[in-house]
Amino acid sequence: xxxxxxxxxxxxxxxxxxxxxCNHSTISGTDYIHWYRQLPSQGPEYVIHGLTSxxxxxxxxxxxxxxxxxxxxxxxxxxxxDAAVYYCIRRxxxxxxxxxxxxxxxxxxxxx
Amino acid sequence: EAGVAQSPRxxxxxKRQSVAFWCNPxxxxxxxxxxxxxxxxxxxxxxxxxxxxxxDDSQLPKDRFSAERLKGVDSTLKIQPAKxxxxxxxxxxxxAAVSGNTIYFGEGSWLTVV
Numbered sequence: 018x019x020x021x022x023x024x025x026x027x028x029x030x031x032x033x034x035x036x037x038x039c040n041h042s043t044i045s046g047t048d049y050i051h052w053y054r055q056l057p058s059q060g061p062e063y064v065i066h067g068l069t070s071x072x073x074x075x076x077x078x079x080x081x082x083x084x085x086x087x088x089x090x091x092x093x094x095x096x097x098x099d100a101a102v103y104y105c106i107r108r109x110x111x112x113x114x115x116x117x118x119x120x121x122x123x124x125x126x127x128x129x
Numbered sequence: 130e131a132g133v134a135q136s137p138r139x140x141x142x143x144k145r146q147s148v149a150f151w152c153n154p155x156x157x158x159x160x161x162x163x164x165x166x167x168x169x170x171x172x173x174x175x176x177x178x179x180x181x182x183x184x185d186d187s188q189l190p191k192d193r194f195s196a197e198r199l200k201g202v203d204s205t206l207k208i209q210p211a212k213x214x215x216x217x218x219x220x221x222x223x224x225a226a227v228s229g230n231t232i233y234f235g236e237g238s239w240l241t242v243v
Contacts, residue, residue, distance in 0.1 A: 049230075060133075060220050060234030061172065104171055113160065113179045115224060117232050119171035 021120035023105055028126045029095045037090040037123050039105030044085055051106040051117065052079065052090045054099075061104060064090065100127045131155065133235035135221050141241045147209035150238040153202070154223030158233075160184075163196055163206050164220040166237070172220055178204065211242045 020043045029035040041050065049068050053061040065072055065079045067088075072079040078091040092099055105120040134153040142148050154161050159180050164172035175194065177184040181201040189196065193212070198204040208215055218237040224230075 051232075053232075058236070060222070060236050062234070063231045066230060114177075114184050115160065115232075116174065116177070116185065117162070117222075118174070122171045 021105055021107055021118065023103075023121050023123045025121070026124040026126065028128060029092075030128050031097060032094050035092040035095045035099070035125065037092075037103050037105075037125065038087065039089070039120060040087050041105065041107055041120070042086040044107055045109060046085075047109070049108040050079070050081060050085075050088050051108050052077070052103060053106060054101040054103045055122075056101045064103070066108070095125075095127045097127050097129060100125055133221055133223055133233050135219075135235035135238050137238060138236065139239045139241075141243060142211055144213055144242050145210040147207065148211060148240060149205055149207045150219050150221075150240075152204045152206070152221030152235060154204075154221070155225075155233055158223035158225050159201070160224045161198060161204050162222040162232070163204070164222065166218040166220055168217070175206070175219075208240075211240075213242050216240055216242045 021041045023039050051066040052064040054064050055061045065074055065077050067079045080089045102122045102124050104122045107118045110116045136151050161178045163175045165175050166172040176186040176189045176196045178198045181198050196206045218239050220234050220237045222232050222234045224232045
């Protein structure tokens, strides 16, 4: 989706934090922000999601700007297993019609 | 809990031939999606089903692509005739209608058109 943009690639050293940005300047007030990642030869897998407040789970944290026009996925300590393409996704619609529109994706490289 | 199952995993066909992909979503998931992912790009939604009805097929190239979910469970995506630009991974995904917070993807069906 051209309206959800991410940097093409990023690098991080192992054991260091990683901040993956996403711009979704035209997001509507009811769209959730989801992050998924895709390992080679696999389907995307869930990482985290949020609406307005910052969110934490065992995998990552999600920081959402106050105006909701951008968000940042935070991996607290990158490992080699975190090397993947990370997608920022807008989820719109209502129950039964939810739409997941993928952003451009960021390829994360983790250096040992 | 079994995941989203897709087959075949890999397929190579010549242009103008036909191909069909099958998907079995997670049990009880009412909403099913087919995405097309061209190499180096993010997945693009082709069609969305709610039970056995089509919710959105606005981006499905209907002159060559068709999809069905007759009994509201498994689904088939067909391409006929295939073009070189159809080479991609075809991802099936599903969600439970109520929560809608986690969409589960299959491993994908890799299509190469030569």
